[in-house]
Amino acid sequence: MSISIQHVTYPNLGWDSAADIYLPADFDPNRRYPAIVSTHPIGSCKEQTSGNVYAAGLARAGFVAIAFDASFQGASGGQPRFIEDPAMRVSDIRFAIDYLQTLPYVDPQRIGAIGVCGGGAYTIHAAMTDYRIKALVSITGVNFGRLIREGFSNFDPVAALQAMAAQRGAEAQGGARQVINYLPPSVVEAQQSGISDIDVLEATDYYKSPRGQSANGATSGLFSFNSAAFGWDAFLQAEVLLTQPLMVVVGDKPGGFGAYRDGCEIYGRAASRDKHLVVAEGWSHYDLYDRTEPVALAMERLVPFFKQHL
Template sequence: MCTLKQVSYQNLGWASAAHLYLPSDFDESKTYPAIVSTHPIGSCKEQTSGSIYARALADAGFIALAFDASFQGESGGSPRFIEDPSIRTSDIRFAIDYLMSLSFVDENKIGAIGICGGGAYSIHAAITDHRIKAVASITGVNFGRLLREGFSQFDPVSALEAIAKQRTAEAKGEQAYILDYLPNSVEDAKTAGISDIDVLEATDYYKTPRGQRSNGKTSGLFSFNGAALGWDAFLNAETLLTQPLLVVVGDKVGGFGAYRDGMEIYGRAASNDKHIIVAEGISHYELYDQPEAVNLALSSVIPFFKDRL
Protein backbone atom coordinates (compact mmCIF):
# COMPACT_ATOMS: atom_id res chain seq x y z
CA MET A 1 0.00 0.00 0.00
CA CYS A 2 1.18 3.51 -0.76
CA THR A 3 1.88 6.14 1.91
CA LEU A 4 0.04 9.46 2.11
CA LYS A 5 1.74 12.62 3.42
CA GLN A 6 -0.04 15.94 4.05
CA VAL A 7 2.07 18.73 2.52
CA SER A 8 1.79 22.43 1.75
CA TYR A 9 3.75 24.78 -0.49
CA GLN A 10 3.71 28.41 -1.55
CA ASN A 11 1.33 29.51 -4.30
CA LEU A 12 0.93 33.18 -5.35
CA GLY A 13 0.03 34.91 -2.10
CA TRP A 14 -1.17 31.91 -0.14
CA ALA A 15 -0.33 28.27 0.55
CA SER A 16 -1.61 25.25 -1.36
CA ALA A 17 -2.61 22.13 0.58
CA ALA A 18 -1.95 18.74 -0.99
CA HIS A 19 -1.64 15.03 -0.40
CA LEU A 20 1.62 13.47 -1.55
CA TYR A 21 1.25 9.76 -2.32
CA LEU A 22 4.43 7.68 -2.14
CA PRO A 23 4.89 4.12 -3.48
CA SER A 24 4.99 1.31 -0.91
CA ASP A 25 8.67 0.63 -1.65
CA PHE A 26 9.57 4.34 -1.58
CA ASP A 27 13.29 5.04 -1.12
CA GLU A 28 14.22 8.70 -0.68
CA SER A 29 17.65 8.06 -2.17
CA LYS A 30 16.10 7.11 -5.53
CA THR A 31 14.26 9.20 -8.11
CA TYR A 32 10.74 8.54 -9.38
CA PRO A 33 8.43 9.79 -12.12
CA ALA A 34 5.74 12.04 -10.65
CA ILE A 35 2.18 12.90 -11.63
CA VAL A 36 0.01 15.86 -10.60
CA SER A 37 -3.66 14.91 -10.10
CA THR A 38 -6.22 17.71 -10.47
CA HIS A 39 -9.70 17.52 -8.97
CA PRO A 40 -13.03 18.35 -10.64
CA ILE A 41 -15.00 21.60 -10.31
CA GLY A 42 -16.32 21.93 -6.75
CA SER A 43 -14.33 18.94 -5.56
CA CYS A 44 -11.28 18.44 -3.33
CA LYS A 45 -8.15 16.33 -3.02
CA GLU A 46 -9.86 13.81 -0.74
CA GLN A 47 -12.25 12.79 -3.50
CA THR A 48 -11.59 11.16 -6.87
CA SER A 49 -8.34 12.96 -7.79
CA GLY A 50 -6.62 11.77 -4.62
CA SER A 51 -8.30 8.75 -3.08
CA ILE A 52 -8.90 7.05 -6.42
CA TYR A 53 -6.45 8.13 -9.13
CA ALA A 54 -3.43 9.46 -7.19
CA ARG A 55 -3.55 6.48 -4.86
CA ALA A 56 -3.69 4.02 -7.78
CA LEU A 57 -0.78 5.75 -9.51
CA ALA A 58 1.31 5.60 -6.32
CA ASP A 59 0.45 1.91 -5.97
CA ALA A 60 1.81 1.52 -9.52
CA GLY A 61 5.14 3.10 -8.54
CA PHE A 62 4.70 6.79 -9.25
CA ILE A 63 4.93 9.78 -6.93
CA ALA A 64 1.45 11.36 -7.10
CA LEU A 65 0.38 14.78 -5.84
CA ALA A 66 -3.31 15.61 -5.36
CA PHE A 67 -3.90 19.23 -4.34
CA ASP A 68 -6.77 21.51 -3.40
CA ALA A 69 -7.44 24.35 -5.82
CA SER A 70 -6.71 27.85 -4.63
CA PHE A 71 -9.67 29.37 -2.73
CA GLN A 72 -11.04 25.86 -2.15
CA GLY A 73 -10.61 22.96 0.26
CA GLU A 74 -7.69 23.38 2.65
CA SER A 75 -5.75 25.67 0.31
CA GLY A 76 -5.53 29.37 1.02
CA GLY A 77 -6.84 32.36 -0.88
CA SER A 78 -9.71 34.76 -0.37
CA PRO A 79 -12.53 35.23 -1.21
CA ARG A 80 -13.48 31.57 -1.04
CA PHE A 81 -14.90 29.40 -3.82
CA ILE A 82 -13.39 31.28 -6.75
CA GLU A 83 -13.34 29.05 -9.84
CA ASP A 84 -11.06 30.93 -12.24
CA PRO A 85 -9.56 28.73 -14.97
CA SER A 86 -6.39 30.81 -15.22
CA ILE A 87 -5.72 30.36 -11.51
CA ARG A 88 -6.71 26.70 -11.64
CA THR A 89 -4.15 26.20 -14.40
CA SER A 90 -1.60 28.17 -12.42
CA ASP A 91 -2.25 25.83 -9.48
CA ILE A 92 -0.97 22.94 -11.62
CA ARG A 93 2.21 24.88 -12.38
CA PHE A 94 2.80 25.51 -8.67
CA ALA A 95 2.20 21.82 -7.98
CA ILE A 96 4.91 21.00 -10.53
CA ASP A 97 7.20 23.60 -8.92
CA TYR A 98 6.74 21.78 -5.61
CA LEU A 99 7.55 18.41 -7.18
CA MET A 100 10.66 19.92 -8.75
CA SER A 101 11.86 20.86 -5.27
CA LEU A 102 11.85 17.22 -4.12
CA SER A 103 15.15 15.39 -4.50
CA PHE A 104 13.41 12.06 -5.17
CA VAL A 105 11.40 13.35 -8.17
CA ASP A 106 12.85 12.98 -11.66
CA GLU A 107 12.28 16.44 -13.13
CA ASN A 108 12.29 15.03 -16.65
CA LYS A 109 9.45 12.62 -15.89
CA ILE A 110 6.46 14.73 -14.88
CA GLY A 111 2.92 13.82 -15.88
CA ALA A 112 -0.50 15.33 -15.32
CA ILE A 113 -3.92 13.77 -14.88
CA GLY A 114 -7.26 15.34 -14.10
CA ILE A 115 -10.89 14.35 -13.72
CA CYS A 116 -13.87 16.27 -15.14
CA GLY A 117 -12.96 19.97 -15.07
CA GLY A 118 -9.56 18.93 -13.78
CA GLY A 119 -8.97 16.93 -16.94
CA ALA A 120 -9.42 20.00 -19.13
CA TYR A 121 -7.34 22.11 -16.74
CA SER A 122 -4.54 19.53 -17.01
CA ILE A 123 -4.67 19.69 -20.79
CA HIS A 124 -4.65 23.48 -20.71
CA ALA A 125 -1.61 23.46 -18.44
CA ALA A 126 0.22 21.02 -20.71
CA ILE A 127 -0.36 23.24 -23.74
CA THR A 128 2.06 25.86 -22.38
CA ASP A 129 3.98 24.08 -19.60
CA HIS A 130 6.17 21.54 -21.33
CA ARG A 131 7.60 20.31 -18.07
CA ILE A 132 4.52 18.09 -18.37
CA LYS A 133 5.77 15.20 -20.50
CA ALA A 134 2.46 13.31 -20.76
CA VAL A 135 -1.14 14.19 -19.90
CA ALA A 136 -4.26 12.10 -19.25
CA SER A 137 -7.81 13.41 -19.05
CA ILE A 138 -10.48 11.33 -17.33
CA THR A 139 -13.97 12.35 -18.52
CA GLY A 140 -12.58 15.88 -18.97
CA VAL A 141 -14.95 18.85 -19.29
CA ASN A 142 -14.14 22.25 -20.79
CA PHE A 143 -15.59 24.45 -18.03
CA GLY A 144 -15.73 27.54 -20.24
CA ARG A 145 -17.80 25.75 -22.85
CA LEU A 146 -20.09 24.33 -20.17
CA LEU A 147 -20.70 27.78 -18.68
CA ARG A 148 -21.45 29.28 -22.08
CA GLU A 149 -23.93 26.50 -22.79
CA GLY A 150 -25.84 24.49 -20.19
CA PHE A 151 -24.85 26.44 -17.08
CA SER A 152 -26.09 29.70 -18.62
CA GLN A 153 -29.12 28.15 -20.39
CA PHE A 154 -27.29 28.88 -23.65
CA ASP A 155 -27.49 32.63 -22.98
CA PRO A 156 -23.94 33.56 -21.92
CA VAL A 157 -24.39 37.29 -22.52
CA SER A 158 -27.25 37.47 -20.02
CA ALA A 159 -25.13 35.44 -17.61
CA LEU A 160 -22.29 37.94 -17.96
CA GLU A 161 -24.69 40.80 -17.28
CA ALA A 162 -25.95 39.07 -14.14
CA ILE A 163 -22.37 38.42 -12.99
CA ALA A 164 -21.45 42.05 -13.53
CA LYS A 165 -24.45 43.23 -11.54
CA GLN A 166 -23.68 40.88 -8.68
CA ARG A 167 -20.00 41.80 -8.55
CA THR A 168 -20.88 45.50 -8.39
CA ALA A 169 -23.34 44.80 -5.58
CA GLU A 170 -20.70 42.91 -3.62
CA ALA A 171 -18.19 45.71 -4.19
CA LYS A 172 -20.71 48.02 -2.51
CA GLY A 173 -20.97 45.76 0.51
CA GLU A 174 -23.75 43.33 -0.29
CA GLN A 175 -23.43 39.67 0.66
CA ALA A 176 -21.58 37.36 -1.73
CA TYR A 177 -23.67 34.94 -3.73
CA ILE A 178 -22.25 31.42 -3.37
CA LEU A 179 -24.04 29.12 -5.77
CA ASP A 180 -24.24 25.37 -5.38
CA TYR A 181 -23.75 23.65 -8.71
CA LEU A 182 -25.99 20.75 -7.69
CA PRO A 183 -29.36 20.02 -6.05
CA ASN A 184 -29.35 18.97 -2.40
CA SER A 185 -30.39 15.42 -3.23
CA VAL A 186 -31.34 13.15 -6.09
CA GLU A 187 -34.93 13.29 -4.85
CA ASP A 188 -34.91 17.11 -4.99
CA ALA A 189 -33.50 16.97 -8.51
CA LYS A 190 -36.20 14.60 -9.72
CA THR A 191 -38.91 16.67 -8.01
CA ALA A 192 -37.61 19.69 -9.91
CA GLY A 193 -37.99 17.76 -13.16
CA ILE A 194 -34.28 17.15 -13.71
CA SER A 195 -33.57 13.98 -15.64
CA ASP A 196 -30.06 14.56 -16.99
CA ILE A 197 -27.79 11.65 -16.07
CA ASP A 198 -24.83 13.87 -15.22
CA VAL A 199 -26.76 16.05 -12.78
CA LEU A 200 -28.40 13.06 -11.10
CA GLU A 201 -25.19 11.05 -10.82
CA ALA A 202 -23.18 14.09 -9.70
CA THR A 203 -25.70 14.63 -6.92
CA ASP A 204 -25.50 10.98 -5.94
CA TYR A 205 -21.71 11.25 -5.75
CA TYR A 206 -21.28 14.62 -4.03
CA LYS A 207 -24.36 14.73 -1.79
CA THR A 208 -24.27 11.22 -0.29
CA PRO A 209 -21.72 9.24 1.72
CA ARG A 210 -20.56 7.68 -1.55
CA GLY A 211 -18.33 10.65 -2.36
CA GLN A 212 -19.24 13.45 0.02
CA ARG A 213 -16.28 15.04 1.84
CA SER A 214 -16.18 18.09 4.08
CA ASN A 215 -13.99 20.07 1.67
CA GLY A 216 -15.86 19.14 -1.51
CA LYS A 217 -18.36 21.97 -1.45
CA THR A 218 -19.72 21.88 -5.04
CA SER A 219 -19.82 25.68 -4.68
CA GLY A 220 -18.76 28.64 -6.77
CA LEU A 221 -18.55 32.38 -6.16
CA PHE A 222 -20.97 33.60 -8.82
CA SER A 223 -19.53 37.11 -9.12
CA PHE A 224 -16.14 35.70 -10.19
CA ASN A 225 -17.43 33.39 -12.94
CA GLY A 226 -17.02 35.94 -15.71
CA ALA A 227 -13.46 34.92 -16.54
CA ALA A 228 -14.51 31.31 -17.03
CA LEU A 229 -17.27 32.25 -19.46
CA GLY A 230 -14.66 33.57 -21.90
CA TRP A 231 -12.19 30.69 -21.50
CA ASP A 232 -11.39 27.76 -23.78
CA ALA A 233 -9.48 24.84 -22.25
CA PHE A 234 -8.19 23.78 -25.67
CA LEU A 235 -6.91 27.12 -26.98
CA ASN A 236 -3.83 26.61 -29.20
CA ALA A 237 -3.90 22.83 -28.77
CA GLU A 238 -3.54 22.48 -32.55
CA THR A 239 -0.02 23.89 -32.42
CA LEU A 240 1.26 23.67 -28.84
CA LEU A 241 -0.11 20.42 -27.36
CA THR A 242 2.65 18.14 -28.63
CA GLN A 243 3.05 15.86 -25.61
CA PRO A 244 1.55 12.36 -25.46
CA LEU A 245 -2.18 12.60 -24.68
CA LEU A 246 -4.64 10.04 -23.34
CA VAL A 247 -8.36 10.84 -23.20
CA VAL A 248 -10.83 8.56 -21.40
CA VAL A 249 -14.59 9.13 -21.75
CA GLY A 250 -17.73 7.08 -21.28
CA ASP A 251 -20.27 6.64 -24.04
CA LYS A 252 -23.29 7.31 -21.78
CA VAL A 253 -23.60 10.96 -22.73
CA GLY A 254 -24.82 13.56 -20.23
CA GLY A 255 -25.36 17.28 -20.12
CA PHE A 256 -21.88 18.19 -18.86
CA GLY A 257 -20.43 17.23 -22.24
CA ALA A 258 -17.34 15.17 -21.45
CA TYR A 259 -17.86 12.93 -24.48
CA ARG A 260 -17.94 15.81 -26.97
CA ASP A 261 -15.06 17.61 -25.23
CA GLY A 262 -13.00 14.43 -25.33
CA MET A 263 -13.63 13.99 -29.04
CA GLU A 264 -12.80 17.66 -29.64
CA ILE A 265 -9.44 17.67 -27.91
CA TYR A 266 -8.48 14.35 -29.42
CA GLY A 267 -9.08 15.89 -32.83
CA ARG A 268 -7.44 19.24 -32.07
CA ALA A 269 -4.28 18.15 -30.27
CA ALA A 270 -1.04 18.47 -32.24
CA SER A 271 0.45 15.41 -30.57
CA ASN A 272 1.50 12.52 -32.77
CA ASP A 273 1.04 10.23 -29.76
CA LYS A 274 -2.60 10.64 -28.79
CA HIS A 275 -5.21 8.11 -27.80
CA ILE A 276 -8.88 8.11 -26.87
CA ILE A 277 -10.60 5.37 -24.88
CA VAL A 278 -14.39 5.28 -25.13
CA ALA A 279 -15.73 3.15 -22.30
CA GLU A 280 -18.88 1.38 -23.48
CA GLY A 281 -21.87 1.60 -21.18
CA ILE A 282 -19.98 3.86 -18.74
CA SER A 283 -21.12 7.28 -17.51
CA HIS A 284 -19.22 10.36 -16.43
CA TYR A 285 -19.53 9.78 -12.69
CA GLU A 286 -18.86 6.07 -12.82
CA LEU A 287 -15.34 7.07 -13.87
CA TYR A 288 -14.99 8.92 -10.55
CA ASP A 289 -15.11 5.92 -8.23
CA GLN A 290 -16.95 2.87 -9.52
CA PRO A 291 -14.55 -0.10 -9.64
CA GLU A 292 -15.41 -1.40 -13.12
CA ALA A 293 -15.13 2.00 -14.76
CA VAL A 294 -12.06 3.11 -12.79
CA ASN A 295 -10.23 -0.16 -13.44
CA LEU A 296 -10.98 0.18 -17.14
CA ALA A 297 -9.52 3.70 -17.14
CA LEU A 298 -6.47 2.70 -15.10
CA SER A 299 -5.78 -0.25 -17.39
CA SER A 300 -4.89 2.37 -20.02
CA VAL A 301 -3.66 5.21 -17.78
CA ILE A 302 -0.96 3.26 -15.92
CA PRO A 303 0.69 1.74 -19.02
CA PHE A 304 0.39 5.11 -20.78
CA PHE A 305 2.42 6.86 -18.08
CA LYS A 306 4.85 3.97 -17.59
CA ASP A 307 5.72 3.97 -21.28
CA ARG A 308 6.17 7.75 -21.47
CA LEU A 309 7.64 8.82 -18.16
Protein backbone atom coordinates in the same frame (compact mmCIF):
# COMPACT_ATOMS: atom_id res chain seq x y z
CA MET B 1 2.85 -2.99 2.51
CA SER B 2 0.48 -0.25 1.43
CA ILE B 3 0.93 3.14 -0.11
CA SER B 4 1.41 6.10 2.22
CA ILE B 5 0.11 9.67 2.13
CA GLN B 6 1.95 12.81 3.21
CA HIS B 7 0.00 16.02 3.86
CA VAL B 8 1.96 19.06 2.67
CA THR B 9 1.66 22.76 1.93
CA TYR B 10 3.72 24.85 -0.47
CA PRO B 11 3.76 28.47 -1.68
CA ASN B 12 1.37 29.74 -4.32
CA LEU B 13 0.62 33.39 -5.25
CA GLY B 14 0.60 34.99 -1.81
CA TRP B 15 -1.03 32.01 -0.09
CA ASP B 16 -0.28 28.32 0.42
CA SER B 17 -1.65 25.33 -1.48
CA ALA B 18 -2.60 22.19 0.43
CA ALA B 19 -1.86 18.81 -1.10
CA ASP B 20 -1.57 15.10 -0.44
CA ILE B 21 1.45 13.22 -1.78
CA TYR B 22 0.78 9.54 -2.48
CA LEU B 23 3.90 7.41 -2.21
CA PRO B 24 4.45 3.84 -3.50
CA ALA B 25 4.40 0.96 -1.03
CA ASP B 26 8.13 0.32 -1.47
CA PHE B 27 9.01 4.03 -1.36
CA ASP B 28 12.73 4.69 -1.01
CA PRO B 29 13.64 8.36 -0.40
CA ASN B 30 17.03 7.75 -1.96
CA ARG B 31 15.51 6.87 -5.34
CA ARG B 32 14.19 9.23 -7.99
CA TYR B 33 10.63 8.57 -9.12
CA PRO B 34 8.44 9.73 -11.97
CA ALA B 35 5.73 11.96 -10.53
CA ILE B 36 2.22 12.89 -11.61
CA VAL B 37 0.07 15.92 -10.71
CA SER B 38 -3.59 14.98 -10.20
CA THR B 39 -6.17 17.77 -10.57
CA HIS B 40 -9.65 17.57 -9.07
CA PRO B 41 -12.99 18.40 -10.74
CA ILE B 42 -14.87 21.68 -10.41
CA GLY B 43 -16.37 21.99 -6.92
CA SER B 44 -14.38 18.99 -5.70
CA CYS B 45 -11.29 18.54 -3.53
CA LYS B 46 -8.12 16.50 -3.24
CA GLU B 47 -9.76 13.88 -1.01
CA GLN B 48 -12.17 12.85 -3.76
CA THR B 49 -11.56 11.17 -7.12
CA SER B 50 -8.33 12.97 -8.03
CA GLY B 51 -6.70 11.76 -4.81
CA ASN B 52 -8.34 8.68 -3.31
CA VAL B 53 -8.89 7.02 -6.69
CA TYR B 54 -6.41 8.16 -9.35
CA ALA B 55 -3.46 9.42 -7.29
CA ALA B 56 -3.77 6.36 -5.06
CA GLY B 57 -3.93 4.05 -8.08
CA LEU B 58 -0.86 5.65 -9.61
CA ALA B 59 1.04 5.27 -6.33
CA ARG B 60 0.15 1.58 -6.27
CA ALA B 61 1.64 1.38 -9.77
CA GLY B 62 4.93 2.84 -8.56
CA PHE B 63 4.55 6.56 -9.22
CA VAL B 64 4.71 9.48 -6.83
CA ALA B 65 1.41 11.36 -7.23
CA ILE B 66 0.30 14.68 -5.80
CA ALA B 67 -3.35 15.69 -5.45
CA PHE B 68 -3.88 19.31 -4.46
CA ASP B 69 -6.77 21.59 -3.54
CA ALA B 70 -7.43 24.45 -5.93
CA SER B 71 -6.68 27.93 -4.70
CA PHE B 72 -9.68 29.50 -2.92
CA GLN B 73 -11.08 26.02 -2.34
CA GLY B 74 -10.69 23.10 0.07
CA ALA B 75 -7.76 23.43 2.48
CA SER B 76 -5.78 25.72 0.19
CA GLY B 77 -5.53 29.44 0.88
CA GLY B 78 -6.78 32.43 -1.05
CA GLN B 79 -9.61 34.89 -0.59
CA PRO B 80 -12.46 35.23 -1.33
CA ARG B 81 -13.48 31.60 -1.11
CA PHE B 82 -15.04 29.42 -3.84
CA ILE B 83 -13.51 31.21 -6.83
CA GLU B 84 -13.53 28.98 -9.94
CA ASP B 85 -11.28 30.85 -12.35
CA PRO B 86 -9.76 28.71 -15.14
CA ALA B 87 -6.60 30.80 -15.32
CA MET B 88 -6.02 30.29 -11.60
CA ARG B 89 -6.78 26.58 -11.81
CA VAL B 90 -4.17 26.19 -14.57
CA SER B 91 -1.70 28.25 -12.53
CA ASP B 92 -2.26 25.88 -9.60
CA ILE B 93 -1.02 22.98 -11.72
CA ARG B 94 2.18 24.89 -12.47
CA PHE B 95 2.78 25.55 -8.78
CA ALA B 96 2.28 21.85 -8.03
CA ILE B 97 4.96 21.06 -10.60
CA ASP B 98 7.23 23.68 -9.03
CA TYR B 99 6.84 21.91 -5.70
CA LEU B 100 7.47 18.45 -7.13
CA GLN B 101 10.70 19.68 -8.68
CA THR B 102 12.02 20.64 -5.24
CA LEU B 103 11.60 17.11 -3.87
CA PRO B 104 14.84 15.07 -3.89
CA TYR B 105 13.00 11.83 -4.65
CA VAL B 106 11.24 13.20 -7.77
CA ASP B 107 12.93 13.12 -11.18
CA PRO B 108 12.21 16.65 -12.48
CA GLN B 109 12.44 15.42 -16.07
CA ARG B 110 9.74 12.77 -15.59
CA ILE B 111 6.62 14.65 -14.55
CA GLY B 112 3.17 13.89 -15.92
CA ALA B 113 -0.32 15.17 -15.25
CA ILE B 114 -3.82 13.77 -14.92
CA GLY B 115 -7.13 15.48 -14.24
CA VAL B 116 -10.76 14.52 -13.77
CA CYS B 117 -13.78 16.35 -15.23
CA GLY B 118 -12.95 20.09 -15.23
CA GLY B 119 -9.52 19.10 -13.93
CA GLY B 120 -8.95 17.09 -17.10
CA ALA B 121 -9.46 20.13 -19.31
CA TYR B 122 -7.39 22.32 -16.99
CA THR B 123 -4.60 19.73 -17.31
CA ILE B 124 -4.82 19.85 -21.10
CA HIS B 125 -4.60 23.64 -21.09
CA ALA B 126 -1.67 23.61 -18.65
CA ALA B 127 0.27 21.16 -20.80
CA MET B 128 0.01 23.46 -23.81
CA THR B 129 2.11 26.12 -22.11
CA ASP B 130 4.14 24.11 -19.60
CA TYR B 131 6.36 21.58 -21.30
CA ARG B 132 7.61 20.29 -17.97
CA ILE B 133 4.53 18.06 -18.36
CA LYS B 134 5.91 15.17 -20.40
CA ALA B 135 2.66 13.19 -20.78
CA LEU B 136 -0.94 13.75 -19.74
CA VAL B 137 -4.24 11.97 -19.23
CA SER B 138 -7.71 13.52 -19.17
CA ILE B 139 -10.33 11.47 -17.35
CA THR B 140 -13.82 12.41 -18.60
CA GLY B 141 -12.51 15.96 -19.11
CA VAL B 142 -14.95 18.87 -19.43
CA ASN B 143 -14.17 22.24 -21.02
CA PHE B 144 -15.55 24.53 -18.30
CA GLY B 145 -15.58 27.54 -20.62
CA ARG B 146 -17.96 25.80 -23.00
CA LEU B 147 -20.06 24.36 -20.19
CA ILE B 148 -20.59 27.70 -18.46
CA ARG B 149 -21.48 29.39 -21.76
CA GLU B 150 -24.02 26.66 -22.43
CA GLY B 151 -25.74 24.58 -19.76
CA PHE B 152 -24.53 26.47 -16.70
CA SER B 153 -25.99 29.72 -18.08
CA ASN B 154 -29.15 28.14 -19.53
CA PHE B 155 -27.69 28.82 -22.99
CA ASP B 156 -27.95 32.57 -22.43
CA PRO B 157 -24.40 33.65 -21.61
CA VAL B 158 -25.06 37.37 -22.11
CA ALA B 159 -27.85 37.40 -19.55
CA ALA B 160 -25.68 35.44 -17.13
CA LEU B 161 -22.80 37.87 -17.53
CA GLN B 162 -25.12 40.82 -16.96
CA ALA B 163 -26.35 39.25 -13.72
CA MET B 164 -22.77 38.54 -12.61
CA ALA B 165 -21.73 42.11 -13.38
CA ALA B 166 -24.57 43.45 -11.27
CA GLN B 167 -23.72 41.11 -8.41
CA ARG B 168 -20.02 41.91 -8.46
CA GLY B 169 -20.82 45.61 -8.48
CA ALA B 170 -23.02 45.14 -5.43
CA GLU B 171 -20.30 43.15 -3.66
CA ALA B 172 -17.70 45.81 -4.45
CA GLN B 173 -19.92 48.29 -2.64
CA GLY B 174 -20.19 46.16 0.48
CA GLY B 175 -22.93 43.70 -0.44
CA ALA B 176 -22.86 40.08 0.68
CA ARG B 177 -21.09 37.49 -1.48
CA GLN B 178 -23.41 35.21 -3.44
CA VAL B 179 -22.19 31.62 -3.23
CA ILE B 180 -24.12 29.21 -5.43
CA ASN B 181 -24.26 25.43 -5.29
CA TYR B 182 -23.70 23.78 -8.65
CA LEU B 183 -25.92 20.83 -7.67
CA PRO B 184 -29.30 20.09 -6.04
CA PRO B 185 -29.26 19.00 -2.38
CA SER B 186 -30.19 15.39 -3.21
CA VAL B 187 -31.14 13.12 -6.08
CA VAL B 188 -34.73 12.96 -4.83
CA GLU B 189 -35.04 16.74 -4.80
CA ALA B 190 -33.45 16.93 -8.25
CA GLN B 191 -35.98 14.48 -9.67
CA GLN B 192 -38.86 16.24 -7.92
CA SER B 193 -37.82 19.48 -9.63
CA GLY B 194 -37.93 17.79 -13.03
CA ILE B 195 -34.21 17.21 -13.59
CA SER B 196 -33.51 14.13 -15.68
CA ASP B 197 -30.01 14.72 -17.04
CA ILE B 198 -27.73 11.80 -16.19
CA ASP B 199 -24.76 14.01 -15.32
CA VAL B 200 -26.66 16.20 -12.86
CA LEU B 201 -28.30 13.23 -11.17
CA GLU B 202 -25.12 11.18 -10.94
CA ALA B 203 -23.07 14.18 -9.80
CA THR B 204 -25.60 14.72 -7.02
CA ASP B 205 -25.41 11.05 -6.08
CA TYR B 206 -21.62 11.27 -5.88
CA TYR B 207 -21.18 14.60 -4.11
CA LYS B 208 -24.27 14.67 -1.88
CA SER B 209 -24.19 11.13 -0.49
CA PRO B 210 -21.69 9.04 1.51
CA ARG B 211 -20.44 7.60 -1.78
CA GLY B 212 -18.21 10.62 -2.45
CA GLN B 213 -19.17 13.31 0.03
CA SER B 214 -16.31 15.27 1.60
CA ALA B 215 -16.27 18.30 3.87
CA ASN B 216 -14.07 20.18 1.41
CA GLY B 217 -15.94 19.09 -1.71
CA ALA B 218 -18.39 21.96 -1.44
CA THR B 219 -19.67 21.95 -5.06
CA SER B 220 -19.93 25.72 -4.55
CA GLY B 221 -18.96 28.69 -6.68
CA LEU B 222 -18.74 32.44 -6.11
CA PHE B 223 -21.34 33.63 -8.60
CA SER B 224 -19.88 37.02 -9.44
CA PHE B 225 -16.41 35.58 -10.12
CA ASN B 226 -17.68 32.89 -12.50
CA SER B 227 -17.66 35.49 -15.27
CA ALA B 228 -13.94 34.84 -15.85
CA ALA B 229 -14.73 31.44 -17.37
CA PHE B 230 -17.04 32.73 -20.12
CA GLY B 231 -14.20 33.93 -22.34
CA TRP B 232 -12.03 30.88 -21.74
CA ASP B 233 -11.52 27.83 -23.97
CA ALA B 234 -9.54 24.90 -22.58
CA PHE B 235 -8.60 23.75 -26.07
CA LEU B 236 -7.48 27.04 -27.62
CA GLN B 237 -4.31 26.51 -29.71
CA ALA B 238 -4.30 22.74 -29.12
CA GLU B 239 -3.62 22.19 -32.83
CA VAL B 240 -0.28 23.97 -32.43
CA LEU B 241 0.78 23.78 -28.78
CA LEU B 242 -0.47 20.44 -27.41
CA THR B 243 2.40 18.23 -28.53
CA GLN B 244 2.99 15.86 -25.60
CA PRO B 245 1.71 12.27 -25.52
CA LEU B 246 -1.99 12.45 -24.66
CA MET B 247 -4.60 9.98 -23.45
CA VAL B 248 -8.29 10.92 -23.25
CA VAL B 249 -10.66 8.64 -21.32
CA VAL B 250 -14.43 9.06 -21.64
CA GLY B 251 -17.57 7.06 -20.96
CA ASP B 252 -19.94 6.46 -23.85
CA LYS B 253 -23.08 7.52 -21.94
CA PRO B 254 -23.24 11.21 -22.84
CA GLY B 255 -24.69 13.73 -20.39
CA GLY B 256 -25.28 17.43 -20.12
CA PHE B 257 -21.76 18.26 -18.94
CA GLY B 258 -20.42 17.21 -22.36
CA ALA B 259 -17.36 15.11 -21.50
CA TYR B 260 -17.88 12.69 -24.40
CA ARG B 261 -18.12 15.55 -26.90
CA ASP B 262 -15.18 17.41 -25.38
CA GLY B 263 -13.05 14.26 -25.29
CA CYS B 264 -13.64 13.52 -28.95
CA GLU B 265 -12.97 17.17 -29.81
CA ILE B 266 -9.60 17.44 -28.08
CA TYR B 267 -8.50 14.04 -29.38
CA GLY B 268 -9.10 15.33 -32.89
CA ARG B 269 -7.58 18.76 -32.36
CA ALA B 270 -4.43 17.91 -30.40
CA ALA B 271 -1.13 18.23 -32.25
CA SER B 272 0.20 15.26 -30.26
CA ARG B 273 1.57 12.55 -32.51
CA ASP B 274 1.08 9.98 -29.76
CA LYS B 275 -2.56 10.29 -28.70
CA HIS B 276 -5.19 7.83 -27.58
CA LEU B 277 -8.96 7.97 -27.12
CA VAL B 278 -10.19 5.38 -24.61
CA VAL B 279 -13.96 4.90 -24.56
CA ALA B 280 -15.36 3.08 -21.53
CA GLU B 281 -18.33 1.40 -23.15
CA GLY B 282 -21.48 1.24 -21.06
CA TRP B 283 -20.19 3.70 -18.46
CA SER B 284 -20.97 7.31 -17.65
CA HIS B 285 -19.05 10.43 -16.63
CA TYR B 286 -19.46 9.80 -12.89
CA ASP B 287 -18.86 6.07 -13.15
CA LEU B 288 -15.28 7.02 -14.03
CA TYR B 289 -14.96 8.86 -10.72
CA ASP B 290 -14.98 5.80 -8.49
CA ARG B 291 -16.82 2.75 -9.88
CA THR B 292 -14.52 -0.27 -9.73
CA GLU B 293 -14.89 -1.62 -13.27
CA PRO B 294 -14.59 1.60 -15.33
CA VAL B 295 -11.78 2.92 -13.11
CA ALA B 296 -9.93 -0.39 -13.60
CA LEU B 297 -10.44 -0.06 -17.35
CA ALA B 298 -8.95 3.46 -17.26
CA MET B 299 -6.04 2.40 -15.06
CA GLU B 300 -5.23 -0.55 -17.32
CA ARG B 301 -4.60 1.92 -20.13
CA LEU B 302 -3.13 4.94 -18.37
CA VAL B 303 -0.55 3.15 -16.20
CA PRO B 304 1.34 1.61 -19.17
CA PHE B 305 0.97 4.94 -20.98
CA PHE B 306 2.68 6.84 -18.17
CA LYS B 307 5.30 4.11 -17.72
CA GLN B 308 6.18 4.39 -21.38
CA HIS B 309 6.49 8.17 -21.43
CA LEU B 310 7.83 8.89 -17.95
